[in-house]
Amino acid sequence: MKIGLYFGTFNPVHIGHLIIANHFAEYSDLDKIWMVITPHNPFKKKKTLLDNHHRYQLVLEAVEDYPKIEASTIEFNLPQPNYTSNTLAHLQEKYPDYEFSLIMGEDNLRTLHKWKNYEILLENHAIYVYPRIAEQANPDRHKLLEHNNIHIVDAPVVEISATFIRKAIKAGKNCQPLLPPSVWRYIDEMNFYRS
Ligand SMILES: Nc1ncnc2c1ncn2[C@@H]1O[C@H](COP(=O)(O)OP(=O)(O)OP(=O)(O)O)[C@@H](O)[C@H]1O
Numbered sequence: 001m002k003i004g005l006y007f008g009t010f011n012p013v014h015i016g017h018l019i020i021a022n023h024f025a026e027y028s029d030l031d032k033i034w035m036v037i038t039p040h041n042p043f044k045k046k047k048t049l050l051d052n053h054h055r056y057q058l059v060l061e062a063v064e065d066y067p068k069i070e071a072s073t074i075e076f077n078l079p080q081p082n083y084t085s086n087t088l089a090h091l092q093e094k095y096p097d098y099e100f101s102l103i104m105g106e107d108n109l110r111t112l113h114k115w116k117n118y119e120i121l122l123e124n125h126a127i128y129v130y131p132r133i134a135e136q137a138n139p140d141r142h143k144l145l146e147h148n149n150i151h152i153v154d155a156p157v158v159e160i161s162a163t164f165i166r167k168a169i170k171a172g173k174n175c176q177p178l179l180p181p182s183v184w185r186y187i188d189e190m191n192f193y194r195s
């Protein structure tokens with residue numbers, strides 16, 4: 001079984017994330033895409049973070065009609081902050097017959113050399129990277145993309161961010177087009193991100 005791990009804070013999940021996950025579900029040889037909700041990214045402050053359970057619920061809502069895409073809570077019971085190499089070691093022990101690849105935006109690729117055990121990640125896993133507009137001017141871009149295990153993917157990226165959505169909701173803007181309808185309803189009913 002080939003699994004594509006799409007790690008993210010998903011605070012909240014939005015249509016940009018879903019477009020990427022669906023792209024891999026439809027145009028790759030991966031059997032499943034697991035959207036792994038990260039409790040705490042080592043590079044991010046936890047301040048404006050919605051509870052793990054709610055972020056998970058939002059991803060569940062988002063992927064309901066996509067049989068190849070699943071929401072994963074695998075990091076919820078692992079030590080925090082969540083280092084991806086630790087999670088992968090745990091996954092390989094739990095599912096020795098599965099082959100795990102990583103899916104990430106180019107923004108994450110830029111900082112990959114600062115991740116814990118990044119050489120091991122790179123050696124042992126295919127990393128599928130989709131381009132982000134903000135990275136086009138990065139002078140080191142080509143160096144990173146040269147590695148054998150890094151595959152750049154021509155996916156239709158919508159340049160919206162969870163940060164933009166959180167700010168828009170706080171400012172009372174209508175941002176329904178940026179979220180799957182069920183995700184918007186959950187956020188609206190729960191009054192998330194308003195204060
Ligand atoms: N618009 C987008 N389209 C596709 N992938 C995205 C988009 N925005 C972020 N990603 C990617 O999705 C993964 C999870 O991202 P994350 O949860 O941090 O979303 P974000 O919108 O960038 O959030 P924030 O604005 O809070 O940093 C990362 O690999 C990131 O590169």
Ligand SMILES: O=C(O)c1ccc[n+]([C@@H]2O[C@H](COP(=O)([O-])O)[C@@H](O)[C@H]2O)c1
Nearest residue numbers: 007008009038041082083084085115116
């Ligand atoms: O392992 C690391 O050192 C490491 C450093 C920075 C980020 N990550 C992971 O990268 C993933 C993407 O995070 P984010 O917040 O951009 O959605 C998330 O699962 C983080 O835990 C991992």
